Amino acid sequence: xxxxxxxxxxxxxxxxxxxxxxxxxxxxxxxxxxxxxxxxxxxxxxxxxxxxxxxxxxxxxxxxxxxxxxxxxxxxxxxxxxxxxxxxxxxxxxxxxxxxxxxxxxxxxxxxxxxxxxxxxxxxxxxxxxxxxxxxxxxxxxxxxxxxxxxxxxxxxxxxxxxxxxxxxxxxxxxxxxxxxxxxxxxxxxxxxxxxxxxxxxxxxxxxxxxxxxxxxxxxxxxxxxxxxxxxxxxxxxxxxxxxxxxxxxxxxxxxxxxxxxxxxxxxxxxxxxxxxxxxxxxxxxxxxxxxxxxxxxxxxxxxxxxxxxxxxxxxxxxxxxx
Numbered sequence: 488x489x490x491x492x493x494x495x496x497x498x499x500x501x502x503x504x505x506x507x508x509x510x511x512x513x514x515x516x517x518x519x520x521x522x523x524x525x526x527x528x529x530x531x532x533x534x535x536x537x538x539x540x541x542x543x544x545x546x547x548x549x550x551x552x553x554x555x556x557x558x559x560x561x562x563x564x565x566x567x568x569x570x571x572x573x574x575x576x577x578x579x580x581x582x583x584x585x586x587x588x589x590x591x592x593x594x595x596x597x598x599x600x601x602x603x604x605x606x607x608x609x610x611x612x613x614x615x616x617x618x619x620x621x622x623x624x625x626x627x628x629x630x631x632x633x634x635x636x637x638x639x640x641x642x643x644x645x646x647x648x649x650x651x652x653x654x655x656x657x658x659x660x661x662x663x664x665x666x667x668x669x670x671x672x673x674x675x676x677x678x679x680x681x682x683x684x685x686x687x688x689x690x691x692x693x694x695x696x697x698x699x700x701x702x703x704x705x706x707x708x709x710x711x712x713x714x715x716x717x718x719x720x721x722x723x724x725x726x727x728x729x730x731x732x733x734x735x736x737x738x739x740x741x742x743x744x745x746x747x748x749x750x751x752x753x754x755x756x757x758x759x760x761x762x763x764x765x766x767x768x769x770x771x772x773x774x775x776x777x778x779x780x781x782x783x784x785x786x787x788x789x790x791x792x793x794x795x796x797x798x799x800x801x802x803x804x805x806x807x808x809x810x
Contacts, residue, residue: 490512495525593653595653599629672795
């Protein structure tokens, strides 16, 4: 198929475009920033540009990974989030319907599920999150607009029959997390593979699986995060003494972490359960916490990307222009 990939210059896009080609698809990349995988420089908020891309490139399916993200809140007004994340998604959906497409994949985020009470982690047990969790009360404009875009996908499927898969992805960014300052970035990423993170490669693989499976599921909403070893019954213990729970599953973990100067989490306040996508789309992650331990034990490179100095292509271009 001829697949339009939005966000093609971004972190996910640079991994997803080659995987789509490996799966036999022709990729047409669209982004506001230039990049190796980008063929059309335009915004999804520009309705005329979107429809022109469909006509000029004979687009047959869409993977919509482009968006303004949480870090952009400090740089853009709320209206920009509405324009790009909501109106841009509607433009693509309507163009896909007009072109009589049979599938549409939308990249969403687990962030929209984290209402303030969950973020504060004030309860006495870890919050278990899956596709049925609610209420959905996004705490910022990023989450609000991504949730609105999800609802547009659902509405268009119900009204027009467009098969649509929404992927609420966990964390897969390469840069440091500016909300956590007590652990190194690599240590934090390794810990998060237990309960709220996946690699960018697995995120890309999930999108390929969603593209292939969309007509079969009709409308599907999936949480995508590396498989957690934990069960709901361990929620209180995870909040109280996560390190002991982890050592029970992975007896070698404490020594391997100590040898590297790392620390296991003492408390885990939320767990993402992404088993539904494995059942419905036969998707399997290739990297989890056990993969990290294997790398540590054998002196191999860590199985995830970490780049403390990473900048999004848009931000890098803006800073170069101002400089």
